[in-house]
Amino acid sequence: MNLGLRWKLYGDGSAPPPGEVVRPQERLSWGRTTGLGAQHVVAMFGATFVFPVIMGLDPNLAIMMSGLATILFLLIVQGRVPSYLGTSASFVAAAAAISPGGANPALLTGAIMVAGLVLALSGIVIHLLGPRAVLAAFPPAVTGAVVMLIGFNLAPVVAENYWPFDQWVGLLTMAFVILATVLLRGFLGRITILLGLVFGFVLSWLFDLAFGAAALPEGQGGGAAPRVDLSAVGEAAWIGLPDFHAPAFQASAVLVALPAVIALIAENAGHVKAVQEMTGEDLNPYMGRAIFADGLATSLASAVGGSPTTTYAENIGVMAATRVYSTAAYYVAAVVAVLFGLCPKFGELVAATPSGVLGGITVVLYGMIGLLGAKIWVENRVDFGNPIVLVPLAAGLIAGIGGVSLRITEGFALEGIALGTIIILAGYHLLHRLAPQSMRPAPGGGAGVHKPDAGAGVVLGSGVDAVSGDDAEHGSTGAGETGKEEREGGGADD
Structure with missing residues (x-):
């Protein structure tokens, strides 16, 4: 059985010349492949650990399961569809309703697990009936409306849960993300969420030094607390397993999570189309497999308390810029992610993200998720x-x-x-x-x-960018790329 685990060395193993590409079942030298794998880790990193924090789930477990999910995905598609499976933003609204403030993570992961199984079954149906089944069931008008629902339902979460903790840090972090998204070019333009997180963290630490502890909102009992508290980081071990938990099930929670399946079908189909146009290979026969693999990965991750997964447009952007579509690089990225997940100290550092910083980031992210629905309508x-x-x-x-x-x-x-x-x-x-x-x-x-x-070319990704088949041909991958020079592969050397 072909699992796509054998790669032909491309030329002498060096980078491809202009106009040439390294195909999924080819690879560069292992040194260069490792470097590309590290680049894929950076591309997926920001959203993959920010969204678990927002949903009240363990970021360490999310990172680790994203690596295992990616390996599972690549095996199921037999190495023909190079993609990284990071944390999905499609369930953020469901998390806010089912487990506000992380109050009931078991109920949330149970609902996500069922939604993942439904997505997997949808992939089987699409594999049997063909890709056009996606358009028949979920035309662009419907898909756009559901994506808009998912994003705009989150507006009260920002206003009530994050922003009140520190409005000035939130405002400055929001401004940084907006400016960075427009002004930064190439690869940096694709990791603006990660850069915004770092900026907000440093800013919060400086505010603590300059102005002292921040006042807590009245709903949190009043008083004051430091914006940055790293005490748990010092106590955490360097090596250890993340926090697992079993899912719990409730019909009302499942119904809240199921609409995300529509967005996940659209984004997976769109990513397959994008990769198809970049590689020039016919990947329609693998669309059902890709959707099934994402559903299975989501259900397995949530079965142990992890976050939902989805294919990432950020990593497709890395491929468009480098012209290297080798799945070997994705295996390297997956192994690195698993190793990160086994470091509790890293998880505690992520969990220490100040609420004001999350407020500044989520006010941009949630709005972008909603507007992606409008983008589907327009395109x-x-x-x-x-x-x-x-x-x-x-x-x-x-x-x-x-x-x-x-x-x-x-x-x-x-x-x-x-x-x-x-x-x-x-x-x-x-x-x-x-x-x-x-x-x-x-x-x-x-x-x-x-x-x-139509309808299969516009995707939600992690919630921070979108790729259409036409865009992918030119290397346009995210909100961080503007101008013709970026769409034509700017940032290839980042």
Whole structure:
């Protein structure tokens, strides 16, 4: 059985000349491959450990499981789809509803585990029916609305949970991330979240020295506390296992988490299309495998208390810049991630991130997640003049973002993202079936224009950038790259 574990040496093992690429089943010398693997670690690092902190899960376990998930993914796709599986942002809104402030991580991971299994089953169906099944079930109008629901539902989390701890650190961190995203070029432009985290950490430490401890919000009992507390870092061991926990299951929690599956299907499909256009290989037969692999990885990670996973656009950006698509580099990155996960001292350092810093970062991230939904609409020319599109999406968005609740029984209610998604999905498909043929949107979701793979080219990634098939051809991978020079591979030497 071919697992994609054999790589042909590319030329003499040195970097490819301009216009040439190193294909997934090729590799450079092991020294250069190790260097590229380290670059992939840096690319995925910021979002992979920031999102577990935001969701109240163990960042050490998230890093370790991301490495194991990547290995599992590469084995299932037989080394044909080079991708790194980092922590998914798609479940952040569900975490805020199911386990606010990390109050019930077992219930959260149980809901994510079920969603992962549903994603895996979706991958099997897509593998059997073909990639067009993605578009039939989740046209761009629906996918964009669900992604928007996921992002904008998080606005109260920033306002109530993070920002009040230290508004000035939050404001300055937010400003840094915004400026860095626009001004930094190449590889640095893809790790602005990580840079913002470091900036906020240092700023909080300086504020402690200059102004003393920060006042705690009234809801936290008042008083004051230092912004940076590294006492737990000093007490932690250098080597040890992360904190595992078993999942717990509740129907209402599962319903809150399930809408994320739609976003995950779209982003996985989009990443496969992006890699296909960059490598020139036909990867459509592997799309179902990729979605199945991500679902299985998510369910396995959450089964031990880890974070959900997804393929990362940041790492696709590294490939676009370097023109090296070798899966050998991803195996190196995965092993490094597992080793990081076995360092409790590192985990405690991440957990010590000041709440004000998280406030500044999340106010940007959450908004970007929501606006990616609008990006899906724009790029697929969704026709909002058609009531089949306009009415169910309008109703679902207001119900989901506004917190409308539909009580089914005394202890069970549909609300938030779950209710909004049901209204959008059921309303769109019901109206599409009932309406006369002349009113039905084009298959691609646009204004009478059929795009064969529309809806599969726009992806959520980690929540901090997006890649379309057209962008990938030019090396455009994230919000940090602007201008034609970056899209044409700027930063290849970073």
